[in-house]
Amino acid sequence: MSDKKRSALVAGGGLGGLATAAALAQRGWDVTVLERQSELRANGSGIYIWENGLRVLKALGAYEQAIEGAFYGSHFEQRDLNNEVIDCGPTPADRRLITVMRSQLLKSLEQAGKRAGVKVRTNVEVIAANARGEVQLASGERLRADLVIGADGIWSRIRQALGLELVHEQTREGALRTMIERRPGDTQEQDAQKYIENWNGLHRLLITPVSETQTYLALTCPHDDVRASNTQIDKEYWSALFPHWAHLIARADGPVSWGRYSVTRCKTWSSGRTAILGDAAHAQPPNLGQGGGMAMQNGLALATFLEKVQDVRDIPDALEAWENNEREIVEHCQKWSCLYGEISALPDAVRTQVVRSAMSNPWSYAQIFRAASHTPTGTVQAERC
DSSP states (O other): OOOSOOEEEEEOOSHHHHHHHHHHHTTTOEEEEEOSSSSOOOSSSEEEEEHHHHHHHHHHTOHHHHHTTOEEOSEEEEEOTTSOEEEEEEOOTTSOEEEEEHHHHHHHHHHHHHHTTOEEEOSOOEEEEOTTSEEEETTSOEEEOSEEEEOOOTTOHHHHHHTOEEEEEEEEEEEEEEEEEOOTTSSOGGGTTEEEEEEETTEEEEEEEOSSSEEEEEEEEETTOTTTTOTTOOHHHHHHHOGGGHHHHTTOOSSOEEEEEEEEEESOSEETTEEEOTHHHHOOOGGGSOHHHHHHHHHHHHHHHHTTOOSGGGHHHHHHHHHHHHHHHHHHHHHHHHHHHHGGGSOHHHHHHHHHHHHHSHHHHHHHTHHHHOOOTTSOTTOOO
C-alpha cells in the first residue's frame, strides 16, 4: 500500500463542487478545484438550507460561518391571488429551515476546503474528461488524477464527454431573482418570521428574508411571457399581479438575473474513475429548496464511500456503491420538486384545493419533506446542529 495521497480534480467551484472537495480533503485526498470563472462566486441571491443541508454543513465544519446572521423562518406560507392563505406550515425543530445569501454559503464551503488543504485554480475551463481520470482544458492542457468529479452545472461538458446524459430538459418556468432592502412594516407583525409564496395564475412571487436587512425576491413565470420575464423588471405588470406586495416590487432594481429551470437525469453517475453530481447529474427546479442541499449532500456521501479506498482500481466500485446508496433519495426529491411545479398550470381555485389536500394528507406531506428530514450519509444521525 502506498503512502502517496490519492488525488482528485473537481471541475466546478459551486456548492456541490466545493462541498465534495472539502469532504475529500478532510479524508486525506489531495484535491484541486478547477473553476472557469476568474473567482469563486455565487450565481443567484438567497438560498434555502433545510435540516439535511445544515447537517452536511456541520459535518464539513462550515456550519458556523454559513449560518451567521441567517434568517430562521417559523412558517412557510402559500397565498392565492387575493392574498388569502392557502396553507401555512410550521417548520418543526427537527426539520429547520434557514435562508442566507448564496455567496455566504459558498464562502463557508470554500473556507472549509482551504482549511483541509483544497487548492483552487481559476480561469480554468474543463471541456472534457474520460473514465481514466483525465481532463482536457480549453487551453489545451491535460490533467490527470486518481479521481475526477464533474460538478460543472447543467451544461456539464464532463457529462457530455462521458455519454452519461439520459434527459436534459428545460421547464416552462423560470425566475427573476433579486435582493431588496428589508424594512420595518414590510409585512404584518404576525408574518415577520414567515416565508411567503404567492400565486396568481402562471405567476408566483416568493418573499424570502435572508437577514435583518435583506429580502430575497423570486418572481416566477413562463419563459415565453416576455413582459413578466424582462430582466429590467416590469414593476407595473408584477404589481398588478400581486398588488399586496407592490411596495416590495417597487424596490427591485433591474437588470436582475433570469434563469429557466432545468432537469437532468443520467444513465449512471460515473464512468470508471470519473463521476458527476449536482446539476450536472440531477438538476431540479428550486420548488423544494433542495438543489443546493442535494448537491452538498451527495458530495459528502461520495467522499464517505471513498474514504477507505487505497487502491485506485477500487474507485469505480466505490462510486457504484455510492450511486446505489444515494440515487433513490436524490431522484425522489427531484421528482417531487417537478410535481410541485406542475401545480402552477392549474386554475387558481383548483390549485388551492390541491395544495390544501396535499399538505393535510400525511403521505403526500411526508413525500414533500422527505429530503429535508433525511439524515445524509456522512453525518451522525443523533447529532443536532
